[in-house]
Amino acid sequence: MVVSIEQLVFIVGNGLIFGSILALVAVGLSLIFGVLDVPNFAQGEFASVTGFVIVGLVGLGIGLVPSIIAGIVFAFVAGVAVERLVISKFYGRDEFLLLTFFATFGITIISENVLRQMFGGFRQIPGPDIGSIVVAGTSVNLLRPAAGAIAVGMLIGLYIFTRYTYMGLAMRAVADDRRGAEMIGVNYERIYMLTFGIGAVLTGISGVLYGMLFTLSPTSGVALTAFAFTIVVVGGVGSFFGTILASLLIGLVDSFTATMVGSRWRFFAIFAVLFIVLVLRPEGLRGGST
Amino acid sequence: MDSEKHTSERNALEANEISAGYGEAQVLRDLSFELQEGEILSIVGPNGAGKTTLMRVLMGLIGPTNGSVRLYGDQITDLPAHERLGHGLALVSEERNLFREMSVKENLVMGSYSERGKNRGERLERVFDLFPRLEERQDQHAGTLSGGEAQMLAIGRSLMTDIRILMLDEPSLGLAPKLVPELFDKIREINDDGISIVLVEQRAQEALQLADSGCLLENGAIVHRGAAAEMLDDEDVIEKYLGGA
Structure with missing residues (x-):
């Protein structure tokens, strides 16, 4: 198997862009798991639902920018609604982890079928035309690196938010010691609600970027969820930088496999990475550190 | 109240006939006490x-x-924990x-x-004045602190807002014995x-020496209360609770 320089640029470029989009899903999942202990199997649905809401609004003749804003607001509301209407019913119950896993699994099934009924098959968000450049003899639509840059910008924003704002610090505090947070005046149920909303927005933005660069289908959500769970385990549960590192790694492996081996081997390759990491470093790449 | 320190007669905190427990197990039975403003109980x-x-x-x-x-x-019986702090009540848990x-x-x-x-810089300075050790260790993860430092941090954290009552649950627990007098000085x-x-x-002995008044808690009920100095002189109390010292 010989990789030409053009292919290499293509593989690495696509891998990093896809990886940074995946990171938004994985960080959302990781945030919700860290703060609420909910293994949110519906995480990827925030991406597909947001994407399809925008597809629908654009289809109604509404401009792209207002549609995107509406889609992101919808993601926040959907996240808060999932926490308030579903997850909060299980607080204080035994088997919380299992109950919320199955409940969010149910949400995934509902969401997938509603999307199928409303939109049918594959759809795309018409991205803005911002031109293209030629890299190593190949023309690259600037939308692709721009999407990657937006994803990276969101991740940097989240990092700053959790380090330098009271709300972000409170999220980390609740994740760390809920009782302690309660004693210093944190209303942890409010933090739970906001965490779900913010996790949904991060993943919703990944849905916007994904829908512009690739194609959305009703099963995109569950595929992204599978990616995100793999990434969180590979990166080390609870580690922000581990999650980002694993996202880029998985993005690169996916890109390489899709280009050089064949699309149907993508999930095989990704789960092979998961398998190798679990055998060699069960705590994940950056397990135990933050 | 013959202490030279000024303690007003106003009750800062009052528990009236509290009963509580976990599930079937009753831990507290009809427990009552008062904390007067300004005192150490x-x-x-x-x-x-x-x-x-x-x-x-x-x-x-x-x-x-x-x-x-x-x-x-x-x-405030039904007030959730996160709102009690706003009323000036703080707890440093065990x-x-x-x-x-x-x-x-x-x-x-x-x-x-x-x-x-609000007033964060000022309060931070006050905490660092009280516990200079915390200033040296400010960039370290809290999980890496020693028992004594962790206790300082727990107390320091509670002093970052405008509190009027501080409740300390077993602050000497896990501390090297030689650090206990220093901790009690800080509480003073x-x-x-x-x-x-x-x-x-x-x-009990060290705690009562520091305090203005005291309560003896046994099997979920208060069995004796009074001025701390009197309790330290009470033969009965000494024999039963202070190891007959």
Whole structure:
């Protein structure tokens, strides 16, 4: 198997862009798991639902920018609604982890079928035309690196938010010691609600970027969820930088496999990475550190 | 009240006939006491007497099955924990409940969460004055601190807002014995700043020496209360609770 320089640029470029989009899903999942202990199997649905809401609004003749804003607001509301209407019913119950896993699994099934009924098959968000450049003899639509840059910008924003704002610090505090947070005046149920909303927005933005660069289908959500769970385990549960590192790694492996081996081997390759990491470093790449 | 320190007759904190427990197990039975403004009240008693449960009820982390809690005369029995801090009541729990993955500085900053950082610089300075060690370690993760440092951080964190009553649950637990007098000196210093103190301790003798008044807790009920100095002189109390010293 010989990789030409053009292919290499293509593989690495696509891998990093896809990886940074995946990171938004994985960080959302990781945030919700860290703060609420909910293994949110519906995480990827925030991406597909947001994407399809925008597809629908654009289809109604509404401009792209207002549609995107509406889609992101919808993601926040959907996240808060999932926490308030579903997850909060299980607080204080035994088997919380299992109950919320199955409940969010149910949400995934509902969401997938509603999307199928409303939109049918594959759809795309018409991205803005911002031109293209030629890299190593190949023309690259600037939308692709721009999407990657937006994803990276969101991740940097989240990092700053959790380090330098009271709300972000409170999220980390609740994740760390809920009782302690309660004693210093944190209303942890409010933090739970906001965490779900913010996790949904991060993943919703990944849905916007994904829908512009690739194609959305009703099963995109569950595929992204599978990616995100793999990434969180590979990166080390609870580690922000581990999650980002694993996202880029998985993005690169996916890109390489899709280009050089064949699309149907993508999930095989990704789960092979998961398998190798679990055998060699069960705590994940950056397990135990933050 | 013959102490030279000024303690007003106003009740800062009042527990009236509190009963509480976990599930079937009743831990506290008809327990009542008052904390006067400005004083140090030591609640002493053997392990399992219900001291930690009492602290949790007072802070609102668990609800009593019966009875009421008053703060400066206001009924707060049903107030959730996160709102009690806004009324000036703070707890340093036995487990300390630090944010172990966060830095010492971040823990202290979080201490000012309920006031969103009002006078944060000033309060931080005051905490660092009281515990210079914390300033040296401000960038370290809280989980890496020694027992004594962790206790300083837990107390320091609670001083980051404008509190009027500080409840300390077994602050000497896990501390090297030689650090205990130093810790008690700090508690005295905090009290001198006008903060009323509820000190729950197994080290009965030392705790009563520091206190203005005392309560003996046994099997979930208060079996003796009075001025701390008198309790230290009471033959009966000495024999039963202070190891006959």
